[in-house]
Amino acid sequence: xxxxxxxxxxxxxxxxxxxxxxxxxxxxxxxxxxxxxxxxxxxxxxxxxxxxxxxxxxxxxxxxxxxxxxxxxxxxxxxxxxxxxxxxxxxxxxxxxxxxxxxxxxxxxxxxxxxxxxxxxxxxxxxxxxxxxxxxxxxxxxxxxxxxxxxxxxxxxxxxxxxxxxxxxxxxxxxxxxxxxxxxxxxxxxxxxxxxxxxxxxxxxxxxxxxxxxxxxxxxxxxxxxxxxxxxxxxxxxxxxxxxxxxxxxxxxxxxxxxxxxxxxxxxxxxxxxxxxxxxxxxxxxxxxxxxxxxxxxxxxxxxxxxxxxxxxxxxxxxxxxxxxxxxxxxxxxxxxxxxxxxxxxxxxxxxxxxxxxxxxxx
Ligand SMILES: *Cc1c(COP(=O)(O)O)cnc(C)c1O
Numbered sequence: 001x002x003x004x005x006x007x008x009x010x011x012x013x014x015x016x017x018x019x020x021x022x023x024x025x026x027x028x029x030x031x032x033x034x035x036x037x038x039x040x041x042x043x044x045x046x047x048x049x050x051x052x053x054x055x056x057x058x059x060x061x062x063x064x065x066x067x068x069x070x071x072x073x074x075x076x077x078x079x080x081x082x083x084x085x086x087x088x089x090x091x092x093x094x095x096x097x098x099x100x101x102x103x104x105x106x107x108x109x110x111x112x113x114x115x116x117x118x119x120x121x122x123x124x125x126x127x128x129x130x131x132x133x134x135x136x137x138x139x140x141x142x143x144x145x146x147x148x149x150x151x152x153x154x155x156x157x158x159x160x161x162x163x164x165x166x167x168x169x170x171x172x173x174x175x176x177x178x179x180x181x182x183x184x185x186x187x188x189x190x191x192x193x194x195x196x197x198x199x200x201x202x203x204x205x206x207x208x209x210x211x212x213x214x215x216x217x218x219x220x221x222x223x224x225x226x227x228x229x230x231x232x233x234x235x236x237x238x239x240x241x242x243x244x245x246x247x248x249x250x251x252x253x254x255x256x257x258x259x260x261x262x263x264x265x266x267x268x269x270x271x272x273x274x275x276x277x278x279x280x281x282x283x284x285x286x287x288x289x290x291x292x293x294x295x296x297x298x299x300x301x302x303x304x305x306x307x308x309x310x311x312x313x314x315x316x317x318x319x320x321x322x323x324x325x326x327x328x329x330x331x332x333x334x335x336x337x338x339x340x341x342x343x344x345x346x347x348x349x350x351x352x353x354x355x356x357x358x359x360x361x362x363x
Pocket of ligand 1: 095
């Protein structure tokens with residue numbers, strides 16, 4: 001190995017790249033994955049066989065449809081997007097978050113979101129040289145601190161404000177009236193990220209009809225298609241047409257377009273799975289609430305935020321029992337000794353609760 005020429009790296013890399021970190025890889029082999037908000041169910045075998053047949057017909061020698069025509073229609077129908085609104089599909093909503101930042105990134109530009117929040121907002125903002133401003137949520141109930149946000153908005157004039165609703169990692173839905181107040185105050189755009197819509201059933205698409213600068217971000221990931229990487233930005237055409245210019249022409253592969261279109265034609269299976277997860281969520285909430293020395297917050301998403309006596313110790317103990325969860329301690333002061341657990345199948349949740357009971361009794 002020759003020595004790294006740090007001076008050369010420093011000279012040419014964008015500021016912040018050297019200090020950034022690689023997104024941590026998960027080692028999921030043989031693990032019960034309750035760390036990434038995945039739907040725990042597989043689709044029925046009959047459906048999967050039909051899906052493979054559908055893929056068999058595809059011509060991989062050809063480029064994908066750069067307009068994502070069929071997929072866009074399927075997404076539009078699935079979400080019942082009003083005709084006046086436009087829809088821009090992306091390779092996961094992560095890509096669309098990056099796209100928005102690419103389009104808005106300019107020297108001195110700022111991006112704002114309540115904190116604790118979704119990690120991809122600051123990561124992709126800083127990568128293009130935007131400054132990220134996190135505004136703390138209210139301690140205790142993680143409600144929006146509207147006054148603090150309004151003040152920060154006036155002071156920093158952010159190009160974009162991100163609101164994940166329900167929020168990750170707190171699981172809370174915000175007061176729609178508060179969201180509208182912020183929408184009226186932002187000088188740039190506001191994006192309501194509805195990644196957990198399947199579990200919250202509280203969408204704000206209609207508001208886009210009234211505010212040209214309010215966009216809604218959705219994804220198929222939490223519905224049960226995380227492997228497909230399909231998300232969409234929805235809103236009035238003005239902003240979306242601009243963002244679309246920066247999108248790489250073949251950002252969604254043929255296989256992903258065709259698979260997502262097929263799956264949405266069979267969405268009844270996914271919807272049924274979501275219903276089962278929502279039922280399991282209620283049971284899990286009761287059980288987690290009954291654990292000694294544990295605080296659990298209610299959730300409108302498919303995960304729970306818990307405060308425990310020792311987050312790191314619990315995470316490691318669970319890992320030894322082949323259960324993956326997220327330790328959020330150290331990620332934000334409001335998440336002191338907090339962990340996040342995804343709702344799994346009833347059997348998986350049982351396994352989690354039993355392991356937590358054991359570990360808490362040992363502590
Ligand atoms: C999981 C999640 C997403 C999903 O991103 P994809 O790239 O579509 O998988 C987006 N926003 C939030 C807040 C999330 O928690």
